[in-house]
Amino acid sequence: MTINIDTTSSLAFSMSANKGVYALLLGSGVSRASSIPTGWEITLDLVRKVAQLENANCEPDPVAWYVSVYDKQPDYSELLDTLCRTQAERQQLIRSYIEPNESEREDGLKQPTKAHRAIAELVKNGYVRVILTTNFDRLMELALNEVGITPTVLSTSDHIAGALPLVHASCTIVKIHGDYMDTRIRNTTAELAEYPKEINSLLDRVFDEYGLIICGWSADWDEALRKALLRAPYRRFSTYWSSRGIIGTVAKDLITHKGAHEISINGADDFFEKLSVLVNSLDIYNLPHPLSTAAAIISLKKYLAEDRYIIHLDDLVSSETNRLLEILEGPDFGPRLNNVDNTILTDRVRAYEGACTTMVEMAIVAGYWSNSLQLRPWIRAILKLSQKKYAQGSPFPVKFQIYPAILITYALGIGAIASGNLAIIGELFAAEVLIDKKDPQPISVNLNLRRTLDPMNEKAEFLEGKEFEHFPMSCWIEDYFALRTKILFQNHTDFLYGFDKLEFLWALSYAYSASTTGKQFWAPVSTFFLRSGSLLALFEESRTSLDKEGESSSYVQSKIFGETVKDCTNLLQKLDDYSVELSGHPRFLIADTYQRR
Structure with a gap:
């Protein structure tokens, strides 16, 4: 049976498990959201300026007009020389396209985008070390500077010749087509047909040694870059090609040749923000591989189909419970937290949620489909998870040891609500658990949020974004399950009523x-x-x-x-x-x- 996992999630896991082995290839689509024109768009505007000097109308096709007048294709460098006689004049003209004026800065234009900043976070945390880009701008450098990273920037052949090996640099940006402050940038058809040998050699090394994530690049115009990808051998690390809308024929051929994984995105900002969150979450919050969660749910559904699988069901739930307990007994969930603030405490809550991911997803399904017999392994799991491992330490981590048991109870309950199975909820709430060596009480009492975690709720200092809620812990859990139970409810309103x-x-x-x-x-x-x-x-x-x-x-x-x-x-x-x-x-x-x- 095939297991379908979101391609972005699979990429995130691979990046988390293989820090620094994926390089990025960024095209103009990544910077376009900032309103910076592409190199070709600048060239066309320069043609319009030439036409204006000639008192001519070059519209609707500036290139055709230029060819008809000068009998050659427009060349970026030549146009700059025609319009500006000195290097200082040329740089001022280029800056007007790339750098924001006061009005543009106020409107947030020509500034690093969400995509640039998400990439900078990936670099900061060691997941990305090599960035290839066809863009002339310096938005990527600015975003990296914001997080305290000064990258090595290679934009010319002589830069490459004198550069440190990629493995010795914390971050290297290769500006394949040059930098806007250098008039030697490449943008015409002829310039994009063949790269200098130094550029080709560097591209060959990157494509041979690294996995590749492509975004914002159509592949239509850059013949030399296409050649570099075609001659690259197949490596153990995959190529991921993200695109917005319909993929062109040229890109399709490259995807087929590379055996690349396609990712349909809403835009570079959305893609890289999601990727950054997923990658960092895998490490920070102990998220399991999505394939393991999907496989566990497939097994669970099989065992829920008939009561004769009850032993297999018990083994599955018990095994996952023991795996979770092993994580919870590790150093990431120790009893003492130093210099406690809302960020540290919120991270601890999210770490619990990350560790519980597979069990929560399983429990939602189990709550929906289980009968009384099939609920018993889950009640035993809750009994195990509700046992505190330590009594001394900072108040917050000591108190929140039972949070995983509460999460599993909610997951089972929400699943049962969605299926209308109140009998399962009755049995779940009536089962008794023992906490703090006191008399056993029903789950509805001993694992109720207001009774167990209410002292922390009064100020809710540990929950970012919930400081002003009347019931912050309930609000937090509501948000948590709203993202995980969409398949059970027709819309968010139905979910809220079910919750x-x-x-x-x-x-x-x-x-x-x-x-x-x-x-x-x-x-x-x-x-x-x-x-x-x-x-x-x-x-x-x-x-x-x-x-x-x-x-x-x-x-x-x-x-x-x-x-x-x-x-x-x-x-x-x-x-x-x-x-x-x-x-x-x-x-x-x-x-x-x-x-x-």
Whole structure:
């Protein structure tokens, strides 16, 4: 069975596992978003200036006009010599095309793009060391300078002859067609047909020794560069060709010859930002290879198809749980954090999420499809993950040891909500876990966010972007699962209602467990309380089911918050009264139309 993995994700994993072995080949498409013209566009504008001096109209085809008048193709260097007599004049003219004026700078034009800055981050972190570019501008150099890197820039044959070997430089930019401050740049058909031997030799080395990521280059005009790619031998590192829109015939032929992997992109900015995030996430947040996650889910679906695979299912879940525990017991999740700030603490949360990636993806599927028997391996996994490994250390890492168990519980619950399987949620919430060597309590109690992590929620200093939320941890987890459950819900609105329903039932289950001990009513409300539309709909949905279906209602049968219609109805009323009481509290004086989004 073929496993389909997003090509950008596969590239990210390969870059993470093989630091520095991929070179970039950047064309004009990378800089075009900054409004810097290409070399050919500059040449055409120079032709227009010549025509203006001749009091002639060169439109609509400046090249045809130039050929008809001068009987030759327009040449960038010759045009500059014609228009500007001194080197200083030539450089001033060129700068007007490449460097921003005051107005352009205010509008953010002719500045490094998001793509340039994302590439600079990849270079800074050691994933890219060689950049080939057909662009004349210095946007890549500027972006690298912003992150404290001064690259070696090779733009002429004599530069190449005196340069250090590529492996000894932290970053090398090879400006294949030259630099805009040098009038020897290449842009005419003849100039692009053949490179000097020094350029060819360097390209041969790069294409022979490095993998290649191509972006913003059409391959239509650069004959010499095409030749270099064609003569390069096949290497162990792949070629990835990213393109926006339809790929031309010339590029298609090169892709076929190189056996390159095609990546369809929305633009260079989007592509390199996504690639940078993925590559850095693999290292920082311990993300597993996407192939391993996909393979685990394929096996999981097979074992969920029939109960006779229960032993295989148990082995699969147990194996992944042990793998995760081994990671969580490693040095990246130690009990002490020095100089704690919101960035460090947020990174720790994301590291937990990265380590849990495969189990979370599996648990979402399991929650959707599992029956009671198939849920048992997951409950055992949660029991293992909820056991704290250390009691001493910084408060944050000590407290958040149970975060993986909470994530898996949410994943199972959201999957079950999407399939309408309340029975699975009832069994999940009722299963008991032991934390801090205290008496075992149901999962709905011991793994509830408001009970376990609420002291950290009050200021939410550890969550970037959630500092002003009423329920920051709930908001954070909502955002986390919104990206991972799109296949289960028709749209984001449906997801929000499903997420609210899970936390609504969780609050009721908590209150139901507490009611058996005779304690005063309290429910751990969260984001569902702030979305009045969801809250009213959830009350109406549950009450309608109880009124119409009676003891056959899925709310009664699941025993999430009662074993009879009367029990369930009474608890719903208590939560309703409690929500009205909270609405009068200054912290929760929120308009009926309030929506976080």
